[in-house]
Amino acid sequence: xxxxxxxxxxxxxxxxxxxxxxxxxxxxxxxxxxxxxxxxxxxxxxxxxxxxxxxxxxxxxxxxxxxxxxxxxxxxxxxxxxxxxxxxxxxxxxxxxxxxxxxxxxxxxxxxxxxxxxxxxxxxxxxxxxxxxxxxxxxxxxxxxxxxxxxxxxxxxxxxxxxxxxxxxxxxxxxxxxxxxxxxxxxxxxxxxxxxxxxxxxxxxxxxxxxxxxxxxxxxxxxxxxxxxxxxxxxxxxxxxxxxxxxxxxxxxxxxxxxxxxxxxxxxxxxxxxxxxxxxxxxxxxxxxxxxxxxxxxxxxxxxxxx
Numbered sequence: 001x002x003x004x005x006x007x008x009x010x011x012x013x014x015x016x017x018x019x020x021x022x023x024x025x026x027x028x029x030x031x032x033x034x035x036x037x038x039x040x041x042x043x044x045x046x047x048x049x050x051x052x053x054x055x056x057x058x059x060x061x062x063x064x065x066x067x068x069x070x071x072x073x074x075x076x077x078x079x080x081x082x083x084x085x086x087x088x089x090x091x092x093x094x095x096x097x098x099x100x101x102x103x104x105x106x107x108x109x110x111x112x113x114x115x116x117x118x119x120x121x122x123x124x125x126x127x128x129x130x131x132x133x134x135x136x137x138x139x140x141x142x143x144x145x146x147x148x149x150x151x152x153x154x155x156x157x158x159x160x161x162x163x164x165x166x167x168x169x170x171x172x173x174x175x176x177x178x179x180x181x182x183x184x185x186x187x188x189x190x191x192x193x194x195x196x197x198x199x200x201x202x203x204x205x206x207x208x209x210x211x212x213x214x215x216x217x218x219x220x221x222x223x224x225x226x227x228x229x230x231x232x233x234x235x236x237x238x239x240x241x242x243x244x245x246x247x248x249x250x251x252x253x254x255x256x257x258x259x260x261x262x263x264x265x266x267x268x269x270x271x272x273x274x275x276x277x278x279x280x281x282x283x284x285x286x287x288x289x290x291x292x293x294x295x296x297x298x299x300x301x302x303x304x305x306x307x
Contacts, residue, residue: 001026001030001081003088004080004081005019005023007084008022008080021073022077022080025073025077025078026077026078026081028052028056028074029052029074029081032051032055033048036051041082041085041091042092044082044091045095046096046098048095049075049078049082049095049096052075053099053101053102056070056074057071057102068101071101072104075099075101076101079096081096082095082096082097083096110247110249110252111255111258111259112245112252112256114260117253117256119244119245120147120239120240120243120245121239122243123240123242123243124140124146124148124235125137125140125141125143125144137204138205138207138208139204139208140204141199141200141204142200142208142227143238143239144200145193145196145197145199145204146232146235147239147253148193148196148197149189149196150236150253150254150257151256152192152257153177153188153257154187154253154254154257154258156179156250156251156254157232157250157251159179160177160219160232161217161219161226161227161231162178163175163177163218164216164217164218165216165218167218168197170198173188173191174186174187175187175189177276180276185273185276197218205220208221208222208224219232232250233250236248257274258271258275261274262286262287268280268284268287271286
């Protein structure tokens with residue numbers, strides 16, 4: 001195990017946190033193998049690997065049961081170890097080759113209702129009496145513009161804080177965002193977002209940018225630098241608390257953007273382009289949300305939906 005971890009650190013250059021996770025998972029694997037009387041890596045069988053995976057899922061007196069996703073990540077470390085041992089001539093076969101990881105349950109994206117979105121956006125600027133907030137303060141105007149833009153464009157938070165002023169065409173209502181893998185796409189932004197961003201640019205950004213460190217950045221922090229992803233997340237969290245909304249994440253407005261478009265009749269491939277998904281399969285998970293909504297409405301509304 002030590003040789004394999006050294007290989008991952010030196011030749012593969014894995015991050016320290018990843019190495020820590022691999023070390024923890026492999027240490028537990030060795031404990032289970034010791035209990036089954038396996039003294040050498042060449043003695044390990046496919047049944048041993050399956051027993052390890054089952055043990056992860058069931059848990060024991062010292063370890064709680066792991067979810068399918070966590071167990072699958074632990075199995076990745078074990079499969080990597082056995083591939084390495086086979087390649088280096090330390091074992092005659094790879095007993096983990098045919099052991100498939102458990103499939104995590106499909107999670108539906110978290111979306112909030114239109115009413116909840118409006119409450120969140122209304123709370124973005126904060127109450128007027130709150131220090132640094134209020135709809136007419138620089139920070140209040142910035143926060144409202146940021147959240148309006150997130151919901152109005154479906155952009156990721158990282159994409160929004162990465163915007164420069166020149167990336168916007170407020171006249172035609174478009175923004176040019178840089179997504180994953182450096183891919184650039186053009187997305188429309190609605191009137192509410194355009195007006196909020198325009199108010200921020202005219203009445204707030206000059207004040208925030210007095211320190212002159214923001215350069216071309218669209219959204220600035222209180223020191224005049226580019227607003228960070230963490231800073232944007234704090235803006236969202238504060239607005240959610242004021243709106244009394246729980247379980248709101250940085251992706252909530254993006255998920256809600258997609259779900260509300262599909263609820264309104266938008267084609268899934270159009271939504272795919274707006275979100276910047278490489279594959280329509282990724283976008284189709286949102287259709288499950290809308291089908292679930294239809295099922296709930298039917299169940300509560302149709303006179304013969306329930307016996």
